[in-house]
Amino acid sequence: MFPANQKKRRFVVQGFFLVTIAMQSVLWADLAPGWGESIIAPSGLVPSLAFSSSTGYPSVSYSSGYAQFNGSSWTLNAPPCGFDRSSVAFNPCTGRAGLAMSAGLHTGCYSEFDGVNWLPAESFCGSSECGQYPSLAFDPVTCLATVSRFNSFPPGGDLRFSVRSSANMWTTTVADNDVQRTGAFTSLAYDPSTNRPCIAYQDVTNLDLRFACFDGSTWVKETVDSTGEVASENLLLAFRATPPHNAGISYRDVTNGDLKYAEKSGLAWTITTIDSVGDTGFTTSLAFHPTTGRPTIAYHDATNGALRLAEYNGSSWILSTVDDDAQPYASLAFQPVTNQPAIAYTRGSGQLVYVLRVSTVPALSATGLVISVGAILATGSMLFRRKTATSS
Numbered sequence: 001m002f003p004a005n006q007k008k009r010r011f012v013v014q015g016f017f018l019v020t021i022a023m024q025s026v027l028w029a030d031l032a033p034g035w036g037e038s039i040i041a042p043s044g045l046v047p048s049l050a051f052s053s054s055t056g057y058p059s060v061s062y063s064s065g066y067a068q069f070n071g072s073s074w075t076l077n078a079p080p081c082g083f084d085r086s087s088v089a090f091n092p093c094t095g096r097a098g099l100a101m102s103a104g105l106h107t108g109c110y111s112e113f114d115g116v117n118w119l120p121a122e123s124f125c126g127s128s129e130c131g132q133y134p135s136l137a138f139d140p141v142t143c144l145a146t147v148s149r150f151n152s153f154p155p156g157g158d159l160r161f162s163v164r165s166s167a168n169m170w171t172t173t174v175a176d177n178d179v180q181r182t183g184a185f186t187s188l189a190y191d192p193s194t195n196r197p198c199i200a201y202q203d204v205t206n207l208d209l210r211f212a213c214f215d216g217s218t219w220v221k222e223t224v225d226s227t228g229e230v231a232s233e234n235l236l237l238a239f240r241a242t243p244p245h246n247a248g249i250s251y252r253d254v255t256n257g258d259l260k261y262a263e264k265s266g267l268a269w270t271i272t273t274i275d276s277v278g279d280t281g282f283t284t285s286l287a288f289h290p291t292t293g294r295p296t297i298a299y300h301d302a303t304n305g306a307l308r309l310a311e312y313n314g315s316s317w318i319l320s321t322v323d324d325d326a327q328p329y330a331s332l333a334f335q336p337v338t339n340q341p342a343i344a345y346t347r348g349s350g351q352l353v354y355v356l357r358v359s360t361v362p363a364l365s366a367t368g369l370v371i372s373v374g375a376i377l378a379t380g381s382m383l384f385r386r387k388t389a390t391s392s
Contacts, residue, residue: 035322037355040067040074040344044352047344048088049331054095056336060344061086061099062352066113068097074354080121081109087136093143100124100136100147107131108149110164124162124170129153135188139163141195148175148188148199159183159201159212161219175212175219179205187237192245200224200237200249207232209251209262224262224269228255233328236286242293250297252281259284259299259310274310274317278303285332290339298343300328307345322355323347 044062051058057069063084067074079086083101090097096112103109108124108131124147125131132150139146145164151157158177162170176182181204188199191213198213207229212221225231235251247264259274259281274297275281282300289296297310307326311318322343330345340357347353 034358035355036358037353038074040352040354041065041076042352043346043350045327045346046085046329047331047346047352048086049333049342049344049354050088050090050097051333051336051342052090052095052097053092053336054090058333058335058342058344058354059088059090059097060331060352060354061088061101062344066097066099067352068113077113077118079109080111080118083109085133087134087147089136089138091138091143091145092140093138098136098138098145100134100145100149102131102134102149105129106152108134108147108162110136110145110147112145122164122168122170124164125149125151125160125172127153130160133184133186135186135199137188137190137197139195139197140190140192146188146197148186148197148201150183150186150201152181152184155180157181157183157204159186159199161188161197161199161214173219175199175214176201176210176221178221179203181205182210185231185233185235187235187249189237189239189247191247192239193243198237198239198247200231200235200251202231202235207254209235209249211237211247211249211264224249224264225251225253225260225271228253230254230260233281234283234285236284236297238286238288238295240293240295241288241290248286248288248295250284250286250295250299252284252299257281257302259297261286261295261297261310263295272317275299275301275308275319280308282328283330285330285343287332287334287341290334290336296332296334296341298322298330298332298341298345300326300330302328305348307343309341309343311341323353325349 047062059068081103083103085102087100101109105128110122112119129152135148147162151160159175161175162172184202186201196214203210209225209231212219231251232254233252240246249262257279258276262271279302284299294312301308307323325348327346342356
């Protein structure tokens with residue numbers, strides 16, 4: 001706990017900062033939303049962004065690194081094994097960050113960060129090419145770490161699901177091997193209505209978007225989109241934050257160069273083409289707004305080299321440009337107190353960047369202000385860069 005005088009000082013500083021943002025929002029009322037930014041690292045690709053449920057601070061894993069915001073600046077920590085792709089998530093029971101990594105020769109490596117050090121590395125698969133495209137999520141009931149992954153060892157390839165029962169103890173099942181090669185670009189999430197895991201992925205043989213859910217005894221699989229080559233770039237599965245907790249998947253239609261979104265209601269999928277201008281929809285990242293339950297997607301526009309944002313307002317999709325100088329790597333999440341979108345991505349120069357939209361700030365309690373200071377100020381000395389977002 002903070003001493004009373006320290007609490008007061010922190011509250012005053014936070015209050016001043018939020019008032020400043022509110023004033024800027026008024027001044028910029030006739031402009032597109034403003035974004036606050038900070039540089040996480042000089043370089044870094046394929047970021048994965050998550051917010052701590054205990055501190056509200058963001059963490060970002062990226063190619064060969066991990067960055068954690070400490071309340072005033074980013075601290076870089078080298079994970080225990082090298083990797084090219086990773087997935088970060090926070091354990092809801094311990095509050096620790098977990099990291100699933102595709103390590104050397106695409107083996108699978110897992111570790112947890114205790115706030116100071118990485119715990120000894122564990123292998124959830126040790127053979128070559130068994131751990132491609134790992135996606136980490138914690139079981140909401142047991143808090144056990146679970147990982148979906150592509151076991152791509154030639155000539156086959158299948159979708160695998162691994163559960164960590166204790167340190168260095170992993171149990172693996174095959175979620176889909178219906179065709180010779182399936183299970184690439186995995187994205188794992190838990191259905192809030194059943195508390196069971198579901199995975200979105202690509203059927204590599206047929207280039208289809210697939211979806212599999214565990215029903216308690218077996219994996220129930222279905223094809224979501226088979227209209228040409230789809231989901232051959234990063235895709236993202238998430239569940240609506242509010243009932244009825246529909247599943248949503250953002251992905252790329254490679255055949256047409258479009259951004260697509262699929263949402264499941266009951267037994268039926270509704271597929272929407274969101275952006276079809278130029279060559280777009282690379283490396284999508286989907287999140288549902290915590291209170292409205294509306295989907296938001298960050299993605300890369302290859303034609304213009306831009307980071308774009310698509311937001312559903314209840315009747316239509318609003319498209320805007322966040323940064324007109326970006327590489328095709330981005331990860332989106334909602335800041336847990338302000339409910340504003342935050343994105344970790346790679347700029348054209350190679351810099352790893354974190355941005356938080358600060359154009360609107362909801363009313364917060366004093367407790368909310370104290371909790372949110374780090375996430376809101378996740379820039380160290382945040383540089384407010386006013387960028388005009390263009391609407392398609």
